[in-house]
Amino acid sequence: MRISALLTLQALDKMPGGSDTYHEPGDPKILAKAPSRAPEGTSGYHHFEDSRGESMFYIAGGGEARGKNPYRVSIRSPMFITIPYASKCMIGYKVADIPAIMGSFDPCIGETDR
Structure with a gap:
């Protein structure tokens, strides 16, 4: 953990400066542009x-x-591309393994119909 924290601090020190301005969604200044x-x-x-x-x-x-x-x-969406490949990952497995394989993709089926 300490090394990870040190690496993060080193990365932050090497990042170039820039605008750190945050605008709320729907900000009139941004919408006017x-x-x-x-x-x-x-x-x-x-x-x-x-x-x-x-x-x-x-x-x-x-x-x-x-x-x-x-x-x-x-x-x-990402699921539109991922779901069709799930069938290729199921070759050679049992039907009981299908829920575990589908769960490994972290699916959101509602995204596939966009």
């Missing part, structure tokens, strides 16, 4: 590490014709 609609022909893709794996968001702008609504929105 955000465009009210995505221009037609533009799109955005963002992926980040979630608690269960990598999540992905994709939004395509609809322009003036669709108002504030985007043309296309896609959300891919």
Whole structure:
């Protein structure tokens, strides 16, 4: 534990300085900078590490014709990718082992239908 704490302190000392400003969600200062609609022909893709794996968001702008609504929105949760591979992990095991194998993935089945 002591060595872990020392390594953490060393890492913090070597981190470059920067803005440590935190904004609450829905902060008017941040929302004023955000465009009210995505221009037609533009799109955005963002992926980040979630608690269960990598999540992905994709939004395509609809322009003036669709108002504030985007043309296309896609959300891919980590479970959407993980669940199909569970069957490959079950080859050679007994039916009684299936709950333990599925539990090892830490599934959130509600995420798979996004």
